[in-house]
Amino acid sequence: MRAWLQHHRLSLAQTAARLAGSPFATTLNVLAIGVALALPFGGYCLLANLESLSRKVSVDPQLTVFLARDAAKVDVAAVETRLKGARGVRAVRFVSRDAALADLGRAGLEEVIASLPQNPLPDAFVVTLSASDPMLADRLELDFKSLPKVAYVQADSAWVRRLDALLRLGRTGVVLLSGLLGIALVAVTFNTIRLQILTQRDEIELCRLIGATHAYIRRPFFYLGSLLGLLGGLAALGIVATGLAILNRDLGALTQLYGADLRLSLPGPREMGVVLGSAAALGWLGAHLSVSRHLLGRGRK
């Protein structure tokens, strides 16, 4: 057990020394892996930020029910009762035509309003739904449209659904990109390990002659692959963090104009851990393929 641990420590130290011994080649390899991982990871970050933004905006799915202009007080009361009684409705707020006009006035349209002969706005209800469920919104929209003296129902969630569909498309894109560039990572480590095996051919053959087990000979290469993947993952995090910082600078100027506070942020430590872990695992896979291809089948040599 102690011997086993000692060899693991030794393999790791040797591998690290080997990587440090050829800094230029190591840097290039790590950068190649880093860039390959940064693309899907960066895409994922942008999507995650957009998603959290869309969640923030659409916390309260709403329907606005506009009444006909000739609706009397009795009609308004009848509609209100029906709205409040519908399943899936959390709150109903009445906006009278006068209140709506006053709102418009506050929004800076006083002059326009003053020039109108009469209030053109209808009475309306703002209905807040109990769940952000497009199906529910669709059903209630149809129901409310059929109520007497209801002129028009506007679903505020339509654009959220469109955004949702776009995000789904984005997610599929990120998954495809991750798959493709994951293969690229495996290919890069496969080739690096192949070259390393060729460089160390004498040492490998000698180790076999003096009684090294297969596991002993393969172990340093597994470490090399995993370490390359891990360093590439760190490079990817660095690249994405730098990219987000640059984007945030420009975004800051833009959001100031709109009076909003919007910043792109890196995902949490769990996601970053997943990126580093899968990078190391893919590096290990590349090493495994390369070692199986180039070292096995020479057992008796």
Place this chain on the structure above:
Amino acid sequence: MAIISLHQVSKRYPGGFEALKVVSFSVERGEMLFLTGHSGAGKTTLLKLIAAIEHANGGTVLVNGQNVSSMRSAAIPYLRRNLGLVFQGQKLLYDRSVFDNVMLPLIVTGQPYREAARRARAALDKVGLLNREKANPVTLSGGEQQRLCVARAVVNRPAILLADEPTASLDAAYAHEIMEMFHAFHQVGVTVLVATHDQQLIGKYRKRVLTLDHGRLQ
């Protein structure tokens, strides 16, 4: 009891060349013997069969009671840990010091570092290279390099020492020195099998001599 025993062993290389033809002999534990014959007679092949570097096409090769010809490849490393090999053209690693070259077999077999370092220095001392332990092997003379190979072969205290033309590239004085080392190992109980075509050296020691001729034992 025989530590090495070959029974009707044949070896044919791909392409049809028959290196060994129905060879049988056995070596007692602690014995020292020479294997001789013209170049291409099959000396190297025979040593490679014992070390499981090559596979026999027929017959059985027993080493330490284990049948090498039918051994699983995962068991071969453990067989080799009992063998000290000094082979022709055997590589020293020039990317590390003399000391680290001798350490390699001990690290491979998982010796604790302190103990390994002590044994590596003892082995270097035995072959007279202790004062060169920090040098790169490339700076050693041919004789010194061969002595380094011997140190590396014996550092694990193997039961059997196999040497293939260990004196081939050395002048007479160095050759004698190396052979004396092998003799010393034999005297402390190591089984030593030396393949050489140097009849003068063989004549100096009164040991059993196996002679191969075109793959057959005479």
